[in-house]
Amino acid sequence: MNASALEDFSTRAIHGAYDRAGHQGALNPPIYWSSTFAFDSAAQGAARFSGEAAGMIYTRVTNPTVQTLEARLAELEGAEAGLAFGSGMGAIASLVWTLLRPGDELLVDLTLYGCTHALANHVLPQFGIAVRTADFTRPETLAEQLGDRTRLVLFETPANPNMRVIDIEAVAALAHRLSPALVAVDSTYCTPYLQQPLALGADVVVHSLTKYINGHGDVIAGALLGREVLVQQIRMQGLKELTGACLSPMDAFLVLRGLKTLALRMDRHCQSAQRIAERLAAHPAVAQVHYPGLDSHPQHAICRRQMRQPGGMLSFELKDGLEAGIRFIDALRLFTRAVSLGDAESLAQHPASMTHSTYTPEERIAHQIAEGLIRLSIGLEDADALWEDLDRALAAGAARLTT
Numbered sequence: 001m002n003a004s005a006l007e008d009f010s011t012r013a014i015h016g017a018y019d020r021a022g023h024q025g026a027l028n029p030p031i032y033w034s035s036t037f038a039f040d041s042a043a044q045g046a047a048r049f050s051g052e053a054a055g056m057i058y059t060r061v062t063n064p065t066v067q068t069l070e071a072r073l074a075e076l077e078g079a080e081a082g083l084a085f086g087s088g089m090g091a092i093a094s095l096v097w098t099l100l101r102p103g104d105e106l107l108v109d110l111t112l113y114g115c116t117h118a119l120a121n122h123v124l125p126q127f128g129i130a131v132r133t134a135d136f137t138r139p140e141t142l143a144e145q146l147g148d149r150t151r152l153v154l155f156e157t158p159a160n161p162n163m164r165v166i167d168i169e170a171v172a173a174l175a176h177r178l179s180p181a182l183v184a185v186d187s188t189y190c191t192p193y194l195q196q197p198l199a200l201g202a203d204v205v206v207h208s209l210t211k212y213i214n215g216h217g218d219v220i221a222g223a224l225l226g227r228e229v230l231v232q233q234i235r236m237q238g239l240k241e242l243t244g245a246c247l248s249p250m251d252a253f254l255v256l257r258g259l260k261t262l263a264l265r266m267d268r269h270c271q272s273a274q275r276i277a278e279r280l281a282a283h284p285a286v287a288q289v290h291y292p293g294l295d296s297h298p299q300h301a302i303c304r305r306q307m308r309q310p311g312g313m314l315s316f317e318l319k320d321g322l323e324a325g326i327r328f329i330d331a332l333r334l335f336t337r338a339v340s341l342g343d344a345e346s347l348a349q350h351p352a353s354m355t356h357s358t359y360t361p362e363e364r365i366a367h368q369i370a371e372g373l374i375r376l377s378i379g380l381e382d383a384d385a386l387w388e389d390l391d392r393a394l395a396a397g398a399a400r401l402t403t
């Protein structure tokens with residue numbers, strides 16, 4: 001959290017991987033609004049296809065604006081290479097379809113974003129891929145789930161929506177010792193500003209750029225960062241042939257624009273989330289607050305070690321349970337009732353019936369997603385105004401019970 005690291009991050013987020021000299025001095029990377037690119041000769045086209053010559057082919061594979069975003073993200077994440085996608089799910093699907101074959105095993109944490117959970121636990125088994133689940137907050141329980149057939153280990157930290165924090169270094173070391181698996185971390189909640197999984201031993205980082213990295217609620221996008229050879233394999237199989245989930249040049253431009261203010265925005269999200277988490281934890285109607293910046297969080301020490309700050313997301317449960325929670329959500333005025341996260345606008349949603357409705361009720365119990373859990377994405381509005389809204393909605397949630 002020192003000042004020079006912050007400055008260095010912001011400088012790279014604003015200037016990284018873009019040379020104005022090649023673009024007539026344009027301050028911002030131009031939007032290359034073209035689906036295809038001309039070859040000077042048949043031989044040049046063939047050489048680009050075979051990989052012998054660099055250069056553009058077709059925007060599903062690469063595009064100069066998208067390439068600038070990929071290179072800038074790689075620089076920020078400390079990766080050899082990056083690959084952008086049309087959504088976070090596009091990135092995750094391209095990763096798993098490239099790496100996994102029938103007979104392979106995927107090991108995932110208990111808690112994943114609802115659609116990642118559905119892909120792993122409901123879809124992949126239909127294609128002969130065995131999916132194992134473990135509680136990654138207890139790395140000692142992972143050993144029995146890892147073996148020669150484990151090809152990929154995938155987890156989020158902090159996990160959506162219950163904010164469990166996973167020790168990346170411990171899990172990566174164990175996975176590499178006991179299996180040939182690649183370790184992939186979905187770092188969407190953190191962005192490279194708060195957490196650097198590759199430096200802690202992970203092989204791949206995935207992001208939904210839709211969230212904090214774009215930050216303005218106007219783009220759906222994803223990315224994957226890792227070693228050059230792996231990224232190229234996923235580009236030419238997962239992205240080009242399996243999912244086709246490419247990012248549009250306009251959306252790449254918007255994400256590059258959002259990236260410029262990422263550090264500033266994250267500082268504000270984190271500061272406000274910490275204040276709100278503390279006030280919620282002290283409120284008599286609240287049973288439990290899940291925020292890694294609180295001393296009471298079970299992985300508070302790991303958060304302090306692994307994250308620059310504890311992030312802008314939190315979730316909580318009310319003493320009066322689900323019905324009070326629904327009344328609370330309906331009473332909000334400044335918070336927007338919506339899924340997604342990381343926008344300027346504060347958002348509130350009910351995971352069990354919304355983002356995590358892909359889990360069966362039995363799975364939600366087994367995977368530690370409480371029916372009454374409420375998730376907040378703390379935006380960039382004034383923190384006191386946000387608290388006023390929450391405080392009033394908490395009173396409204398409780399009031400109905402007594403009448």
Ligand code: 4LM
Nearest residue numbers: 087088089113188208210221339340355
């Ligand atoms: C949400 N999340 O939680 P795209 N990884 C994580 C996520 O939270 C998400 C994705 C990947 C939510 C969306 C509605 C940790 C999404 C998927 O939405 O495909 O960019 O990212 O509210």
